[in-house]
Amino acid sequence: MQKGTYTYDYPRPMVATDCVIFGFDGTKMQVLLVKRGEEPYKDSWVLPGGFLRMEESAEESARMMLREKTGLRETYIEQFHTFSAPERDVRGRVISIAYYALVRKQEVRQGANVSEVGWFPLDGLPELVFDHKDILDMALAKLRERIMFQPVGFDLLPEKFTMRALQSLYEAILGVEFDRRNFSKKILHVGLLTDLNESARSTPKRMAKLYKFNAESYGRLKEKGFRLEF
Amino acid sequence: MQKGTYTYDYPRPMVATDCVIFGFDGTKMQVLLVKRGEEPYKDSWVLPGGFLRMEESAEESARMMLREKTGLRETYIEQFHTFSAPERDVRGRVISIAYYALVRKQEVRQGANVSEVGWFPLDGLPELVFDHKDILDMALAKLRERIMFQPVGFDLLPEKFTMRALQSLYEAILGVEFDRRNFSKKILHVGLLTDLNESARSTPKRMAKLYKFNAESYGRLKEKGFRLEF
DNA sequence: TAATTTTGTGTAAACTTCACACAAAAAATG
DNA sequence: CATTTTTTGTGTGAAGTTTACACAAAATTA
Numbered sequence: 301m302q303k304g305t306y307t308y309d310y311p312r313p314m315v316a317t318d319c320v321i322f323g324f325d326g327t328k329m330q331v332l333l334v335k336r337g338e339e340p341y342k343d344s345w346v347l348p349g350g351f352l353r354m355e356e357s358a359e360e361s362a363r364m365m366l367r368e369k370t371g372l373r374e375t376y377i378e379q380f381h382t383f384s385a386p387e388r389d390v391r392g393r394v395i396s397i398a399y400y401a402l403v404r405k406q407e408v409r410q411g412a413n414v415s416e417v418g419w420f421p422l423d424g425l426p427e428l429v430f431d432h433k434d435i436l437d438m439a440l441a442k443l444r445e446r447i448m449f450q451p452v453g454f455d456l457l458p459e460k461f462t463m464r465a466l467q468s469l470y471e472a473i474l475g476v477e478f479d480r481r482n483f484s485k486k487i488l489h490v491g492l493l494t495d496l497n498e499s500a501r502s503t504p505k506r507m508a509k510l511y512k513f514n515a516e517s518y519g520r521l522k523e524k525g526f527r528l529e530f
Numbered sequence: 531m532q533k534g535t536y537t538y539d540y541p542r543p544m545v546a547t548d549c550v551i552f553g554f555d556g557t558k559m560q561v562l563l564v565k566r567g568e569e570p571y572k573d574s575w576v577l578p579g580g581f582l583r584m585e586e587s588a589e590e591s592a593r594m595m596l597r598e599k600t601g602l603r604e605t606y607i608e609q610f611h612t613f614s615a616p617e618r619d620v621r622g623r624v625i626s627i628a629y630y631a632l633v634r635k636q637e638v639r640q641g642a643n644v645s646e647v648g649w650f651p652l653d654g655l656p657e658l659v660f661d662h663k664d665i666l667d668m669a670l671a672k673l674r675e676r677i678m679f680q681p682v683g684f685d686l687l688p689e690k691f692t693m694r695a696l697q698s699l700y701e702a703i704l705g706v707e708f709d710r711r712n713f714s715k716k717i718l719h720v721g722l723l724t725d726l727n728e729s730a731r732s733t734p735k736r737m738a739k740l741y742k743f744n745a746e747s748y749g750r751l752k753e754k755g756f757r758l759e760f
Numbered sequence: 761t762a763a764t765t766t767t768g769t770g771t772a773a774a775c776t777t778c779a780c781a782c783a784a785a786a787a788a789t790g
Numbered sequence: 791c792a793t794t795t796t797t798t799g800t801g802t803g804a805a806g807t808t809t810a811c812a813c814a815a816a817a818t819t820a
Binding site: 462463464480481484485502503504505506507508509 | 764765766767768769770
Binding site: 303304305306307308309310311312313314315351352354355356357358359379381382384385386393395397448449525527 | 533534535536537538539540541542543544545581582584585586587588589609611612614615616623625627678679755757
């Protein structure tokens with residue numbers, strides 16, 4: 301996309317994509333933010349995003365951006381809303397197609413010539429400019445909606461993990477607490493996990509069993525839905 | 531929005547909204563389509579839609595359009611996806627922010643100076659141009675996803691209706707059949723309906739009880755979710 | 761060796777789902 | 791007018807799920 305002169309009979313808005321990148325550190329959900337390198341709002345934290353190029357779809361744009369910021373390909377991303385209030389951006393009329401992404405924090409390596417980025421826990425976010433707080437809030441609401449009825453975790457946890465880690469993830473996203481015994485029973489009952497018959501110390505106390513997701517049943521439950529309610 | 535000359539440093543796509551308007555005739559789900567009045571694809575059926583004006587949000591645009599086509603205000607609409615493939619529209623780069631609406635067919639009166647519109651059952655759709663078949667399919671998929679976990683019907687059924695009508699609506703959307711006795715028991719058990727202690731003949735046989743939605747519990751179940759599974 | 765923390769597993773009561781059946785209301789048939 | 795047909799309202803028991811709660815074993819710390 302080159303700077304030049306483009307003339308139209310009717311006014312047109314700018315179109316951008318923004319991405320809420322979620323990661324999990326074992327305890328809390330975190331979000332990746334970038335520091336703006338230019339005006340307006342230079343040095344403020346914002347969601348990573350950028351303008352849509354004429355030859356790419358919104359999803360391609362979001363994936364490209366994700367790769368720049370995290371080095372990851374093949375990430376799970378989901379378009380969740382398009383923000384279009386006329387006054388949402390001080391630079392003029394900008395429509396933003398918003399995605400959320402779920403990534404394994406431990407696989408993220410900061411891209412090369414990339415502006416300053418940082419992970420922030422949901423309860424320790426810096427002030428966000430534009431309407432990015434609204435975007436983040438809606439992303440979290442949609443993720444919560446999803447986790448209530450579909451399995452989530454495949455994209456956020458390492459390949460092998462303990463039951464405790466999965467429970468912590470659910471608790472972090474939903475902001476509730478489950479009974480350890482009932483959680484484990486339900487998850488095992490629906491067949492979401494495969495027992496690896498290995499152990500690892502997740503805490504400095506008794507070692508815990510390791511599990512991985514059962515891809516077949518993960519997919520089936522994602523199709524059919526399963527309700528987690530305690 | 532006036533025709534004139536608008537010049538920008540970078541190219542910009544056009545932005546439109548399209549709306550999948552669902553209605554229910556007591557047996558089948560139907561969709562409102564309009565016949566194009568101009569080229570390209572003159573006289574083909576398409577989803578109602580239009581270009582976004584610079585001073586309105588996408589939702590305002592969709593509501594405006596809905597009012598033109600159906601005469602309805604205060605309709606339930608939901609943004610469900612933005613379509614952005616570069617080649618989706620032969621007129622150039624057009625991004626479409628898509629909504630679905632749920633309306634009571636019997637309250638729809640065709641707007642005045644409005645192009646030809648028609649209701650079509652899902653299994654008897656005409657050929658749709660652009661990518662409107664994809665848009666319609668995704669709308670239906672999202673509606674199905676929603677009905678699995680949240681009550682639907684408030685916006686599609688008349689104020690008073692029989693249990694059979696509600697069951698038919700669920701069956702029409704999901705394309706499955708429920709056991710009449712278990713369906714009724716579950717719906718009454720979750721407290722979704724208020725018994726009006728009136729009867730009406732919905733078929734030429736025994737008269738059936740009339741119900742209305744209990745707004746309080748409808749809202750609560752929409753918040754909290756309830757799973758319909760048989 | 762004892763104390764502490766965390767893990768694995770079990771049980772019973774309450775509730776929900778599911779499969780199925782019978783009687784009553786209204787209209788149609790002869 | 792009695793019989794048949796279709797549709798509605800309601801009920802019951804077995805199977806399965808959720809919920810609340812308890813105890814013993816593994817690993818580390820003191």
